[in-house]
Amino acid sequence: MWLWLVCHADQKYSKPVEIYCGEDAIEKFILKKFEEVKSCQSVMRERFNKPLIMTTENERDFQNSTSCYICERKYEDGGKDKPVRDHCHITGNYRGSAHGICNLKLRLIPESIKIPVIFHDLQGYDCQFIMQ
Numbered sequence: 001m002w003l004w005l006v007c008h009a010d011q012k013y014s015k016p017v018e019i020y021c022g023e024d025a026i027e028k029f030i031l032k033k034f035e036e037v038k039s040c041q042s043v044m045r046e047r048f049n050k051p052l053i054m055t056t057e058n059e060r061d062f063q064n065s066t067s068c069y070i071c072e073r074k075y076e077d078g079g080k081d082k083p084v085r086d087h088c089h090i091t092g093n094y095r096g097s098a099h100g101i102c103n104l105k106l107r108l109i110p111e112s113i114k115i116p117v118i119f120h121d122l123q124g125y126d127c128q129f130i131m132q
Helices: 025-047 056-064 100-105
Strands: 002-005 015-019 083-087 094-099
Touching: 002 025, 056 083, 056 094, 083 100, 094 100
Parallel strands: none
Antiparallel strands: 002 015, 083 094
């Protein structure tokens, strides 16, 4: 078995090819995949927490907003439907005025983000063990 981790967003998270041969190759491969998932989640928790960056223009947009940019519904009077400043936690950039509940639905939760795994040339005997 060989494993190669590639991060297209930032090459510093890519890892060199690892090759392993042995009777327990499938078990080692699966365990290594779980280790890599935990590593990716750790990077996301560490890096996906940039604070809000608001320009004067962003603040003006927020103050003048009458509806949520996510669901496009108008804000109701009475205070319970108060707008919040939504921002990207990866870049820190302001995205728009939103309902609090709409904003929470856009949260990045590292444990729930799907990490793509690509297999190439699964013609051999081992593929039946990996794909179970």
